[in-house]
Every structure is written in C-alpha cells, then in structure tokens.
Amino acid sequence: MLALATLALSAVAVPAFAATQWWSSTPIVTIGKDATVDVRTKGALGDGVHNDTAAFQxxxxxxxxxxxxxxxxxxxxxxxxxxxxxxxSHTRLLLDPNAALVVIPNSVGRSRLIRVWKVTDVRIVGGSMEGDRAQHMGTSGEWGMGIDIIAAKNVVVKGVRLANFWGDGIYIGATGSGSTLNRSEYVTIAGVVSDNNRRQGLSITPASHVYVVDSTFSNTNGTLPEAGIDIEPMTQGPTDNIRLENNTLTGNHGNGIEMHVNISDIAIVGNSMSGNRGFGALGVGSSYITYTGNNMTQNGLAAIGMTGTAHDNLITGNTLQYNSTRYMLPTRAGGGLDRDLQIGSQAYNVSVSGNLFSNPKYNDYTR
Structure with a gap:
C-alpha cells in the first residue's frame, strides 16, 4: 500500500456508468398484510436467560x-x-426499539443470528442485535454473522443496531457459481449502525442492486480485513450496481471501504470516512467506481488508494484532506498529493477533478 505511486498527469476519458436510477429510500417489499404474531405468544420470554430461538421460529x-x-x-x-x-418470504420482523436479540455464546467459527436465505420480500426493522465476541468460546473462524443475506431478493434492513459479532454485522452474498450462481438482489440497508464487529461492519460478495444509506459502520477490529464495508466477490461471481450514500465509516482498524476485483458500477456518494487506520477507501484492482461529494479526512493512510490495474474510476467533488495520519500531523496542511490520493502505476482511465486536498496547490488538479 505504501508503495503506491504519486499521480502522473494524463488525459483519459471520463468513465461511463449506469444512468438508470434503481435505488429508493422506500423500496417496494411485499409483506403479508393479514397476519401478525407476537413472539411472546409462542413462548419467548425475553428475560436475557431463556433460549428463545424455538419461540421465534x-x-x-x-x-x-x-x-x-x-x-x-x-x-x-x-x-x-x-x-x-x-x-x-413476505415476512417482516418488527422489533421494539428496546428489544435486543443476543447470541448465546458458542465455540463455532460459522454461525448466523438471522438467516435470510433464498427468500424474497423480507423486512427486518428496529431494535438491536448483539454478537458473542466477548464471550466466544472458540478461537477459529471469522464467520459469526449478525444478519446473513444469501441469494435473497427484495430485502430491507432498517433502523437496526448490530454490535460485537464474531464475524460481520451484515453479510450479503450468493449461492453457487458460474451458471448456477444465485446472487442477492435489491437489498436496502438503511439507518443501520454496525459497530465493534470482528471482521467487517458489512460484507458484500456476489450481489446486484444493493443500496446502503444513512448508516454507520464503525470500530471493526479483530481479524482481517477489519473494514467498515468490504466489497469482495473475487472469483465467486460479479458484484454490480452498489450505491453507498450518506454513510459514516469511522474508527475501523482497516479501511473505511475496501473493494476488490469483479465489481462494477459502484457509486460512493456523500459519505464521511474519517479516523480509519487504513485508507478512507481502497480499490484493489477495482473497476467502475465513482467517488462524488465524500468527506474523507484524518485516515491513517490516504483518503483514496488504488492498486493493481484499477480502472475506470471517477473522483470528483470530494474533500480529501489531512490524511496519512500514521505519518503526518492531521492538523497540518500541505504535503504531497499522495498524502490524500494514491494511484498505482498500472491504474488507467482514472478521472480526477474538483477535489479539495491538504495542500491547496493541488485543488485545481485534474487528470
């Protein structure tokens, strides 16, 4: 990461991105209207002692x-x-603001508090969810998830607080691969707080049309990559049409946002990324990403980093200031452009304009 080359002037075409608006703050999710059941009527006690799993099911x-x-x-x-x-399918889990779902401590490396698997039209709203990382009885694995969304469509998670999971607060992914790949589609994460989880605040693997808005991903620590949000489908299948908007990513031991290969049409718009130990956002060979109107300050490494053959990235109208705090004082202006923006020598088709940097002399920089 530290070997990233300083930007060199070149003229490239502005990357092309999908123009159709597919996201909505009020997505249509079809929930059954004629049936409501209280978990207490099925034997749930909510006393912090009794195993309420069977009653919920x-x-x-x-x-x-x-x-x-x-x-x-x-x-x-x-x-x-x-x-x-x-x-x-067609089911809403509606939690009182003072309701908490708490993982009973276990020793396994792979578990999920809630499974949203191969279903459609699901809403999970309100309350809080707590993992067992402080009481976990095992030492291996990194897949103790809060909400696990796999090969599901039309899913909304809204106003939920997730903390202290052995793995990720939320995981979004697929089943199968190649011709049998079944990705999650049209998933909305809104007003969520995902804090102090061990691996990621949110992981997105093969999926399409995921909208993450007005949420906070903070203080991830414990096992790599330790990112606020990690978009990492790799060879399993593609990830596309992802919009991260008006979120806060702070205090993560890794990067605020981390992205890898096999992704496209990723819009990072109006977010705040500060106080992360790594980059505000790092793309590892990542393609077709827009960074627009973000405030990325006081991260341990640069605000934005690109490695490998990252390409077709658009960086415009962002505040990228006072970064590289692992090496420079965050209160001191100046430094090279690479203090805030680092692009590897193999990256191509990168467009940069209209950003604010630690050193004002670069504010007119275009590429």
Whole structure:
C-alpha cells in the first residue's frame, strides 16, 4: 500500500456508468398484510436467560403462506446462532426499539443470528442485535454473522443496531457459481449502525442492486480485513450496481471501504470516512467506481488508494484532506498529493477533478 505511486498527469476519458436510477429510500417489499404474531405468544420470554430461538421460529412458521409480521416486544432474547432465526418470504420482523436479540455464546467459527436465505420480500426493522465476541468460546473462524443475506431478493434492513459479532454485522452474498450462481438482489440497508464487529461492519460478495444509506459502520477490529464495508466477490461471481450514500465509516482498524476485483458500477456518494487506520477507501484492482461529494479526512493512510490495474474510476467533488495520519500531523496542511490520493502505476482511465486536498496547490488538479 505504501508503495503506491504519486499521480502522473494524463488525459483519459471520463468513465461511463449506469444512468438508470434503481435505488429508493422506500423500496417496494411485499409483506403479508393479514397476519401478525407476537413472539411472546409462542413462548419467548425475553428475560436475557431463556433460549428463545424455538419461540421465534415458531412465530415465523405460524404465519400463512402469504407471510405477515412477527412483533418483538422490549426485552433481551437469547438466540442460538448455530440454529438461527430463519426468515420466510413476505415476512417482516418488527422489533421494539428496546428489544435486543443476543447470541448465546458458542465455540463455532460459522454461525448466523438471522438467516435470510433464498427468500424474497423480507423486512427486518428496529431494535438491536448483539454478537458473542466477548464471550466466544472458540478461537477459529471469522464467520459469526449478525444478519446473513444469501441469494435473497427484495430485502430491507432498517433502523437496526448490530454490535460485537464474531464475524460481520451484515453479510450479503450468493449461492453457487458460474451458471448456477444465485446472487442477492435489491437489498436496502438503511439507518443501520454496525459497530465493534470482528471482521467487517458489512460484507458484500456476489450481489446486484444493493443500496446502503444513512448508516454507520464503525470500530471493526479483530481479524482481517477489519473494514467498515468490504466489497469482495473475487472469483465467486460479479458484484454490480452498489450505491453507498450518506454513510459514516469511522474508527475501523482497516479501511473505511475496501473493494476488490469483479465489481462494477459502484457509486460512493456523500459519505464521511474519517479516523480509519487504513485508507478512507481502497480499490484493489477495482473497476467502475465513482467517488462524488465524500468527506474523507484524518485516515491513517490516504483518503483514496488504488492498486493493481484499477480502472475506470471517477473522483470528483470530494474533500480529501489531512490524511496519512500514521505519518503526518492531521492538523497540518500541505504535503504531497499522495498524502490524500494514491494511484498505482498500472491504474488507467482514472478521472480526477474538483477535489479539495491538504495542500491547496493541488485543488485545481485534474487528470
């Protein structure tokens, strides 16, 4: 990372990106209207001691085929994340603001508090969810997830706080590969706080049309990559049409946002990335990314970094100031352009304009 080359002037075409607006702050998700069940009526106690997993599943399974709403009153509900709460299609899990789902400590490396697997039209709203990282009884693995969304469509997670998971607060991905790949599609993450998780605040692997808005991903630490948001499909399949808007990424031990190959049409718009130990955002050979109107300050490395054959990136109208705090005082202006923006020598088709840097002499810099 530290060997990234300083920018060299060159004339390139502005990258082309998808123009159709597919995202919405009020996505259409079809939930069953005629059935509502309270988890307490199925035996959930919410006393912080009793295992309430079976009661939650009984409530979900009692809904008709058309779905409905499961209400969760205030309380601390202990959940076996090895068995998980398994969502059904056309179902809403509605938590009271003072309701918490808490993972019963386990020793396994792979578990999920809530599974949203191969279903459509699901909403998870309100309350909080707590992992077992402080009480975890094992030492291996990094896949203790809060909400695990796999090969699912039309999913909304709204107003939920997730903290202290052995792996990721939220994971979005697929099943299969190649001709059998079944990606998650049209997933909206809104008003979520994902804090102090061990691997990632949010992971996005093969998926399409994921909108993350008005959310906070903070203080990820414990096992690499330790990013706020990690978009890393690699060879499993493509990830495209991802919009990260008006989010806060701060205090993560790795990068605020980390991106890898096999991605395209990634819009990073109006976010705040500060106080991350790594880059504000790092693209490792990543393509077709727009950075617009972001405030990226006081990160340990540069605000934006690109390595390998990163290409077709557009960086415009951002505040990229007082970064590289692992080597420079964050309160001191000046330094080279690479203090805030580092692009490797193999990167191409990168357009830069209209940004504010630590050293004002670069504010007119275009590429």
């Amino acid at each position: 009984a409530a979900i399974d009692s809904l008709p085929a058309t779905g409905g709403t499961v209400k969760v009153p205030a309380g601390r509900y202990m959940i076996d994340a090895e068995k998980s709460i398994r969502m059904r």
